[in-house]
Amino acid sequence: MVVDVSVMFILIQTIAVFLILLVIAFAVPTLNPLLYVAIFLFYLLYVLSTIVFPFGRTFSTIFEALPDPFAKLLIGSAILFYVSELIAEHISDAGYGSLASLTHFIVKIFILTLWISQTTRLIEILSTLITK
Known part of the structure; x- marks a missing residue:
């Protein structure tokens, strides 16, 4: 029940942030993009830290039976990819599509570097199996 109350609280806060953004759009239209980005980033940080x-x-405690780094790597990679997608979409909507695709590409490369040690172990195991 606590989760339901906190989710409803986050949804109400989302509506409040949307109304604040609408007021800002009509009151100070020249500062709207700057304030929108600032509110988006603060709210994204708040949602990330609370939910x-x-x-x-x-979720990682559910998958404790898996070998140690796999569950953490999967969950971390999914969260990084989703946050990267959100920020890249936000940057693209602002009119900087090439910068958005570049940042999303950088996060994808970072996720791949997180998996390099596990991938090299898997390749070594497969190569020993193939050679025997």
Whole structure:
């Protein structure tokens, strides 16, 4: 029941942020893009710290039976990819599509570097199996 109350609270806060953005759009139209980006980033940080990270910790405890780094790497990669997608879409909507695709590409490369040690172990195991 606590989760339902907190989710409803986040939804009400989302509506409040949307109404604030509408007021800003009509009151100060020249500062609207700057204030929109600032509110988006603060709200994204708030949602990540109150919902996404606790969900990731809970989800990783479910998969404790898996070998140690795999569950954490999967959950971390999914969260990084989704946050990167959100920010890239936000940058693209602002009119900087090439910068958005570049940042999304950088995060994809970062996710691949997180998996390099596990991938090299898997390749070594497969190569020993193939050679025998």
